[in-house]
Amino acid sequence: MNFDLLPIAGAAAIALAAAALGAVAWRRRRAPAKPAAAQSPANTAVLDTLTGLPALASFERLVQERCAAVEKAGRDACLLAIGVDDLRLLRDDAGAACAERALAAAAAALRGAVGATTLLARIDADAFGVWLDAPREAGEKLAQRLVQTFDAPLDVDGRALAVPLSVGLAVAPEHGGGARLIGRAAAAMQAVRRSGGHAHAVFDARIDATHNEEVLIARELQHAVVKRQLELFFQPRIDAATLKVSAVEALLRWRHPTLGLVSPARFIPVAERHGLIETIGGWALDAALRQAAAWRQADVKLRVAVNVSGMQFRQDDFAARLERGMKAHGVPADGLLCELTQAVAMENTEATRKAFARLAALGVEVAIDDFAAGAAGLAALAHQPVRELQIDRATVAALARSHDARAMVESAVRAARELGLRVVAEGVETEAQRDAAVRLGCHQLQGYLIARPMSARAVLMWAADAASTLAQTMPSAAFKDTLPMVNPGAQHGFAATRISLGR
């Protein structure tokens, strides 16, 4: 079986097809503008009602005119796309009205920073555009200054709110004019956001390729569910003490007709940015429950861990949908585990607090995926109903050679023990990593050394042999004192009792 996923960046077919798409994605989410925009006379700016700034349609027209003028004059000019980071978090935590006032305050602060005569507009729900009639160096300086200025919190209704910025810069005429120039500055801004935000970047060909590829993926991904191109693979995780399968993690795969198997690491973030995660994540959850139910019907009580995107988790009806799915498929709460990233679990917004409370009421356990921040991070999670910590693959990879990694795992295990959490070592690839993880007290192991992600059918075949194979491969000296070994002689064929739920 081929488990290698195609690294789709660089696929020539995509690059070619994507080039034709140009600034389509950019036009997907326009800033709210007055409906009369299209009919307004050419010399009247259509204003955004919230900020009083020109809206996108007017800005495009003005930028088009100014681009023509600088090109004629043989000068360069800059277009800055300025995105307010994390506006969604603020909306979840403090409400839509507060988020709107924060955006209006940001618009006022930007006006103060760029001066009264500079062309400033609202170009998206959470982004502004600035036309700067000056060469690239001046544009970069302004971008840097804006990012730094917004380090200081803004005063919104007497509250000090952090409103960090991501700024993308495109240069006219080199990077085009009008809508194309704005789209390219916005693509640079999105690239900044993808790498964490709170910085600036100048548009280049690489950003263009990534942006176009993303647009193409998003367009095709929309139809992936209907076209039945999505699949779940399952990766077993074992209990370090008993060597029994404690759970399987459901991992999405997109079987694309020309690209082959596409990794979720590539398409999940795209789905999140393009409003597709509810459909895709909803499908994955339902498919995982369906498979869990099928296994249970075959008397295999296998707990299924599902990855839940922050965007799904924050949805008002996430827990209600989960409950409906569990009822419809007849899967009890302990047949399921929700994996959340640490960043989402630590958000502590109104939306996440509610979601945690509802999951706790349902009795569904939550695991923290890719836990890497040590005991301090754990303290921040102590108030959430989390039951499991998964040590991320990078830390596990460093275990055999890095004292820091070992110290981090040791302190996480100690703190987890106090809080009654179990600890899973993820991405275990070598025996040295496995032995170190077990010696440090990790309760469960997952990784290529134990098993690769596989189809649901393959899980049963693997499990039939797993206990005896693992027992033969794992009786290393490091386990003598810590691991009660299963007796390989006692294994006979596949039995549901050997596949049991974790603690």
Ligand code: C2E
């Ligand atoms: P993750 O939750 O950290 O999942 C573990 C990833 O590490 C999986 O990659 C798995 O195949 C890989 N892996 C497991 N053991 C090893 C190992 O020993 N060595 C190495 N090098 N890799 C190992 P995958 O399947 O490509 O998934 C990537 C990420 O995509 C997942 O990371 C998860 O964050 C996300 N994802 C997968 N399925 C879903 C889903 O249904 N919903 C959501 N929201 N995200 C998903």
Ligand code: CA
């Ligand atoms: Ca996971």
Ligand code: CA
């Ligand atoms: Ca993980």
